Amino acid sequence: MSGLNLSTALVIFAKAPILGHVKTRLCPPLTPDEAATLHGSFVLDTLERTKAAVGRLKLSMDRHLACAPSTTHVFFKIMEERQGVKLIDQVGDDLGARMHQAVETMFSRGYRRTVLIGTDVPTVPLEHFKQALTLLDSHELVLGPALDGGYYLIGMNRTIPELFTNMPWSTDQVLRLTQDRAAQLGLKTALLQPWRDVDTLADLEALVEAYAAETKKPKSERVFSDRTAGVLQTLAKRLHSRS
Numbered sequence: 001m002s003g004l005n006l007s008t009a010l011v012i013f014a015k016a017p018i019l020g021h022v023k024t025r026l027c028p029p030l031t032p033d034e035a036a037t038l039h040g041s042f043v044l045d046t047l048e049r050t051k052a053a054v055g056r057l058k059l060s061m062d063r064h065l066a067c068a069p070s071t072t073h074v075f076f077k078i079m080e081e082r083q084g085v086k087l088i089d090q091v092g093d094d095l096g097a098r099m100h101q102a103v104e105t106m107f108s109r110g111y112r113r114t115v116l117i118g119t120d121v122p123t124v125p126l127e128h129f130k131q132a133l134t135l136l137d138s139h140e141l142v143l144g145p146a147l148d149g150g151y152y153l154i155g156m157n158r159t160i161p162e163l164f165t166n167m168p169w170s171t172d173q174v175l176r177l178t179q180d181r182a183a184q185l186g187l188k189t190a191l192l193q194p195w196r197d198v199d200t201l202a203d204l205e206a207l208v209e210a211y212a213a214e215t216k217k218p219k220s221e222r223v224f225s226d227r228t229a230g231v232l233q234t235l236a237k238r239l240h241s242r243s
Contacts, residue, residue, distance in 0.1 A: 007060040008113040008133055009106035010050060013090065013099070014043045014065055016073040025199055029242055034235060040075070041228045042198070045122040047083040048225065053126040059133060062111070066090045066102050096164035103159055115142075115155035120197035123210065123223045124152065128192050135190040141182050143175065144192040150174040152197050160185065208236045 015022050017040035019032040026035050047065070054061050063085045067076045071087040080087050088105060092098035099116055106114040113136045115129070128144060132155045135142045141160065144153030149172025154163075162185060163178055182189045198207055211232045214222050224232070 006062070006110045006112065008062070008115060008136075009064055009109070009111040010061045010129070011064045011066050011088070011102045011106060011114065011116045012043075012046055012050065012085070012119065013068075013102070013116060014046070014076075014119045015039070015068045016075045017043065018069075026201060026204060029201065029239055030204075030235065034238070038204075038231055038235065039119070041225070041231050042122050043079070043119045044083075045225050045228055046117070046119040047079060047085060049122075049124070049126060050117075050129065051083060053129040057126060057130045059130060061115075061129070061133070062086070064088055064102075064106070066098070066116075068098075095169045096167050099154075100159075100161050100164040103156065103164075107159055113155060113157045115153060117144075117153045118197065120199060121146075121152045121195050122198070122225075122228055123207075124195050125193075125223075128153070128195075131192055135192075138188070139190040140187045141189040142192065143178065143189065145175050145194040147194055147196045148172055148199060148203075149176070150197070151178065152195055153192060154178075160187070204235070208232050212236075 017036040019036050022039040023035035050063050053059055065076060065079060065085040065087050067073065067087055068090040071089050076087055079085060088102065090098040091101045102116060103114050115132055132142045132153060136155050136157050140157055142155040143151045146152045151174065162181055167174060167177060179189065196203060196206060198204055211224050211229055214224060
């Protein structure tokens with residue numbers, strides 16, 4: 001299939017919004033239902049924003065949704081139909097194995113570049129996707145640093161399995177160790193602008209503050225979807241009442 005010379009595969013890693021299985025680090029103070037609602041809205045945001053990036057910025061990028069627990073979950077079937085994404089299963093014993101498998105799958109299908117992103121960065125600028133693709137023309141690896149020491153985006157123009165093994169996932173060491181390993185492999189690496197992903201209560205509070213600041217802007221300049229804005233507004237009121 002390499003003869004197809006496809007351009008870029010964007011793989012969005014997502015969990016179905018199942019109560020008790022998503023955003024568990026926010027519970028408490030959030031209830032499992034609130035956490036699942038927030039997570040589901042973030043997944044939709046990521047799908048909508050990546051679709052907008054492809055359309056507005058004219059990016060040659062096919063979007064895939066890497067699904068957990070599986071592509072058969074009704075949530076993902078709805079996303080496939082409404083958002084025009086292709087579904088693949090997350091396969092592997094840990095995050096690294098699942099990411100590596102997704103990368104292998106995309107390159108085996110003939111893509112020249114693969115970019116992976118999670119669903120915890122609902123406000124990441126669309127321009128970051130264009131920058132990632134541009135940087136991959138002259139670099140072997142592109143990373144989007146997260147403020148917590150991980151990364152929110154990783155892109156490459158070939159499979160690099162060493163980046164996904166023996167890594168302490170979900171710690172503040174992931175970005176540094178990934179960069180160290182890339183240096184050991186002699187990879188030419190580029191970094192995007194750091195961005196905050198949403199894992200902890202402090203992250204959520206920062207997102208609520210960002211939303212509050214955005215309400216002062218004209219609607220055409222706002223980043224948050226109306227859906228997520230509504231969720232954040234509701235959660236802010238509930239958290240205030242619980243404090």
